[in-house]
Amino acid sequence: MKAKTYASHLSKFLLCLIAALSLCAVVALAGCSSNSDTSTDTSANTEAAESTDTNTAATDDGSYTLVEDGKLTVVASIDFPPFENLVDGQPEGFEVDLMTAIAEQMGLEINYLPTMKFDALVPAIAAGGTADVSAAGITITPDREAEVDFSDPIMDSNQCIVVKKGSDITGSADLSGKTIGGQSGTTGIDWAKENAPDAEIKTFDEYTAVLAALQSGQVEAVVMDKPVADYYILNAYQDCEVVEAIPTGEQYGIAVSKDNPNLTAAINEALQALKDNGTYEEIQMKWFGTTD
Structure with missing residues (x-):
């Protein structure tokens, strides 16, 4: 009877020991899994931070793009x-x-x-x-x-009014009802529309065409950038003149x-x-x- 009792106790002890060891193994595995997940998350966060730093550097280092390198x-x-x-x-x-x-x-x-x-x-x-x-x-x-x-x-610039020499237009006050020429898309055309609303406005692609229209009588006056008008009149259109400089205070x-x-x-x-x-x-x- 003592031998059986001892064996019975030993058997119970071994079963408990096995159960305890199994529980430790489960806990250990769970611990390993948790640590691995944390490591992965940390790594991902580090990569994201590095990526963010790289993007920030790309905008702060003075770099720019060109249509053609160099x-x-x-x-x-x-x-x-x-x-x-x-x-x-x-x-x-x-x-x-x-x-x-x-x-x-x-x-x-x-x-x-x-x-x-x-x-x-x-x-x-x-x-x-x-x-x-x-x-x-x-x-x-x-x-x-x-x-x-x-x-x-x-560069600073202003507009001006250009006419053929001998014209009855002596300044902006005489533009009412006249035909005014200018280059399309320019501030000269904008000024003419605003300051001579009842004038007829004709636009041209190039200033050479604008001034040719003035010479031929298609337009009676031209509104254009004064530095350009001075150059054209000096070098090619001596039969034209600036009758008024318009202080628009423009800057190129x-x-x-x-x-x-x-x-x-x-x-x-x-x-x-x-x-x-x-x-x-x-x-x-x-x-x-x-x-x-």
Whole structure:
């Protein structure tokens, strides 16, 4: 009987021991599983944080995109002397020299695309993919700023009224009921519509066509940027004259896509460097004979 009792107790002890060991194994496995899940979550969080840091760096390191690597691609209406004009098939002018100097300052080559209609320039930059920037005597206005970003101003300008010599139009007060010409999409046309609402407005793609229309009598007056009018009258249209300068207080800027803010910043930095080292003044003196 003692032997059986002992065996019975031993059997119960072994069953309890086995049960206890099994429970420990389950707990241990559960613990391992929990630690593994935590490790995985931590790893995922670390990767997400690293990804976020990388994205932040991409926007903060001054990087920008270009249509063509190593080149600053410019689109312009190349009929706006002395700012830009085609001579022997090559663009030249104040803005051409300035954009070339800005590109060099940025360590880039300059690349001018074929001329484009003026009123298509801002939409082209806003749409992206065609050119990096546009510089073509583009006045900075709220409407244009809604579509694109602009560099710091590169030149001050005003409008003026141009007529044929001997005209009875001597200023803005005489524009009522007249036929006024201008380049489509320009602030000159905007001014004419606002200040001579009962005049007939005719628009043309290029200033050469505008002034030819003035000479031929298709229009009686032209409203246009004064620096350009002065250049054209001096060099090709001596039978025309400026009868009134209109102090609109305009400023030209370089148009850049809103999706490329770091490019705008880089252009502003280069522009300031050119002003600091005297290059901007040299270009201005070359094309205007003055730095005023």
